[in-house]
Amino acid sequence: xxxxxxxLSLLERNAKLTSEEIAxxxxxxxxxxxxxxxxxxxSQVILGYHTLVNWxxxxxxxxxxxxxxxxxxxxxxxxxxxxxxxxxxxQVQSCYLMSGGFDLMVxxxxxxxxxxxxxxxxxxxxxxxxxxxxTHFVLKKYKxxxxxxxxxxxxxxxxVVL
Amino acid sequence: xxxxxxxxNTVRSLPPSGIRRFFDMANELKGQVISLSIGExxxxxxxxxREAGIYSLELGNTHYSPNQGFLNxxxxxxxxMKNRFNLTYSPATDIVVTxxxxxxxxxxxxxxxxxxxxxxxxxxxxxxxxACVWLAGGVPVSVPCTQADDFxxxxxxxEKAITPKTKLVMLGYPNNPTGAVLSRTEIQALAAVVLxxxxxxxxxxxxxxxxxxxxxxxxxxxxxxxxxxxxxxxGFSKAFAMTGWRIGYACGPAxxxxxxxxxxxxxxxxxxxxxxxxxIEAMNNAEQYxxxxxxxxxxxxxxxxxxxxxAGLTCFEPLGAFYVFPDITVTGLNANDFCELFLxxxxxxxxxxxxxxxxxEGHVRISYAASMxxxxxxxxxxxxxxxxxxxxx
Ligand SMILES: Cc1ncc(COP(=O)(O)O)c(C=O)c1O
Numbered sequence: 001x002x003x004x005x006x007x008l009s010l011l012e013r014n015a016k017l018t019s020e021e022i023a024x025x026x027x028x029x030x031x032x033x034x035x036x037x038x039x040x041x042x043s044q045v046i047l048g049y050h051t052l053v054n055w056x057x058x059x060x061x062x063x064x065x066x067x068x069x070x071x072x073x074x075x076x077x078x079x080x081x082x083x084x085x086x087x088x089x090x091q092v093q094s095c096y097l098m099s100g101g102f103d104l105m106v107x108x109x110x111x112x113x114x115x116x117x118x119x120x121x122x123x124x125x126x127x128x129x130x131x132x133x134x135t136h137f138v139l140k141k142y143k144x145x146x147x148x149x150x151x152x153x154x155x156x157x158x159x160v161v162l
Numbered sequence: 163x164x165x166x167x168x169x170x171n172t173v174r175s176l177p178p179s180g181i182r183r184f185f186d187m188a189n190e191l192k193g194q195v196i197s198l199s200i201g202e203x204x205x206x207x208x209x210x211x212r213e214a215g216i217y218s219l220e221l222g223n224t225h226y227s228p229n230q231g232f233l234n235x236x237x238x239x240x241x242x243m244k245n246r247f248n249l250t251y252s253p254a255t256d257i258v259v260t261x262x263x264x265x266x267x268x269x270x271x272x273x274x275x276x277x278x279x280x281x282x283x284x285x286x287x288x289x290x291x292x293a294c295v296w297l298a299g300g301v302p303v304s305v306p307c308t309q310a311d312d313f314x315x316x317x318x319x320x321e322k323a324i325t326p327k328t329k330l331v332m333l334g335y336p337n338n339p340t341g342a343v344l345s346r347t348e349i350q351a352l353a354a355v356v357l358x359x360x361x362x363x364x365x366x367x368x369x370x371x372x373x374x375x376x377x378x379x380x381x382x383x384x385x386x387x388x389x390x391x392x393x394x395x396x397g398f399s400k401a402f403a404m405t406g407w408r409i410g411y412a413c414g415p416a417x418x419x420x421x422x423x424x425x426x427x428x429x430x431x432x433x434x435x436x437x438x439x440x441x442i443e444a445m446n447n448a449e450q451y452x453x454x455x456x457x458x459x460x461x462x463x464x465x466x467x468x469x470x471x472x473a474g475l476t477c478f479e480p481l482g483a484f485y486v487f488p489d490i491t492v493t494g495l496n497a498n499d500f501c502e503l504f505l506x507x508x509x510x511x512x513x514x515x516x517x518x519x520x521x522x523e524g525h526v527r528i529s530y531a532a533s534m535x536x537x538x539x540x541x542x543x544x545x546x547x548x549x550x551x552x553x554x555x
Contacts, residue, residue: 001457006457010461014534021465021538024464024465024468025461025462025464025465026461026464027464155197155204155532157197157200157202157204158189158192158200159185159188159189159191159192159195159197159199159200159511
């Protein structure tokens with residue numbers, strides 16, 4: 001793994017690490033780490049620092065849905081144009097171009113089932129190039145971005161074993 | 163009836179662990195303390211390896227294996243030893259699969275030692291070495307290694323420790339508790355002394371996979387002339403986070419391995435079948451499983467060494483295993499008091515260095531086989547504790 005990749009994989013797991021801590025862990029000077037991170041931010045290798053939230057454990061639960069969208073690609077613009085019209089909505093968390101039985105996978109998060117349904121029927125389905133949509137609601141999140149939900153991190157090892 | 167009196171002399175005279183009291187204290191506080199005292203990985207066995215064990219059970223592989231272990235596991239070990247350390251062992255005659263490296267150490271000692279035979283043991287070291295020698299009726303000859311030598315046995319020290327009665331030299335590098343690793347040159351120099359005096363070597367290489375740049379592990383068995391007088395103890399516990407599976411192995415000259423297998427056969431029968439099936443998966447894709455853990459250990463290692471030094475403790479750079487072994491004498495405390503007070507005042511458990519031999523006095527063993535969050539918090543407390551103690555001192 002290269003230096004950049006190592007820093008990235010550390011930050012991807014824990015964005016709260018300071019440059020100082022990273023520098024110690026990978027055995028490089030702090031200013032080198034700071035510069036590398038700044039460069040990666042500028043060149044948009046690093047796009048942001050987010051917090052992974054289990055909203056189910058809060059008062060403001062929301063629903064997540066995966067929407068399969070079939071579209072006709074547009075001349076000169078392929079899928080990008082219609083994808084952009086969809087992913088610009090703030091409810092859309094992620095949007096991917098897919099191989100296989102459908103074209104766009106749109107992941108939407110909203111307050112309730114109704115809000116998602118309305119969003120699909122009012123904003124996505126009516127688009128000219130959209131042929132069909134299929135909405136799947138998420139019932140339970142087991143693992144997200146490499147983190148297992150509801151796993152108790154506890155240490156069962158004996159206190160002193162030589 | 164006084165049962166105590168009826169116990170075998172060797173067992174009765176086996177000195178109990180010097181830090182028993184500390185063990186009890188740490189275990190009483192278990193759950194309320196951060197433990198950096200543990201000599202086993204915090205990682206769970208990689209899922210694919212666990213899955214191989216589960217699959218083995220699904221197939222109904224619940225029977226004894228051949229005494230030396232399944233042939234396909236021995237073949238995997240043989241291939242691994244060749245590819246990884248350039249050591250050649252025949253799966254048919256030179257390898258026995260054991261219940262952990264622990265059993266392999268015991269088998270080797272019992273197969274070689276007659277009453278009165280001397281065994282050279284550099285300290286600080288894993289606590290089982292002396293006990294195994296003692297129980298076999300041998301005489302453990304401890305060699306105190308020092309911080310000045312990064313806790314490595316020097317050829318001079320070895321030369322001085324060897325007598326006409328010396329049969330075996332036990333080497334444990336990468337080292338528990340110090341993290342010391344021997345370079346190829348250092349190993350060659352030790353091998354020369356061993357050859358000169360026609361001794362045998364037990365090389366405990368349980369931590370062979372856990373060395374960190376720029377160190378690389380090289381086995382003394384790979385030195386010219388040493389292959390046929392060395393037993394290499396290998397394991398899965400540390401490299402693959404498989405401590406609870408109880409599996410390890412020994413590789414060495416056929417005649418000795420046959421003797422070891424004879425004891426193994428009567429005392430143990432065979433190692434756990436499920437563990438053997440899981441171990442095959444571990445061996446066949448070793449680097450894939452070890453690399454991510456090794457990288458993570460290395461980051462923690464740098465973090466802990468840095469924190470110890472910032473706290474004001476002298477700390478040589480450990481390049482193997484998952485331990486840091488700082489010198490705590492600046493605090494004016496001995497290792498035992500340091501650990502007891504650190505446990506009481508800051509709720510962090512670490513192990514006094516003298517538990518691993520007298521030359522460990524003045525040092526403590528900090529295990530970084532713990533989560534980064536726990537390590538970070540423990541190091542904050544270490545800094546606070548050392549600062550407070552240095553004011554007193
Ligand atoms: C140096 C050394 N050798 C051998 C062992 C025994 O390991 P196992 O019996 O789990 O393979 C240990 C365990 O702590 C060790 O530290």
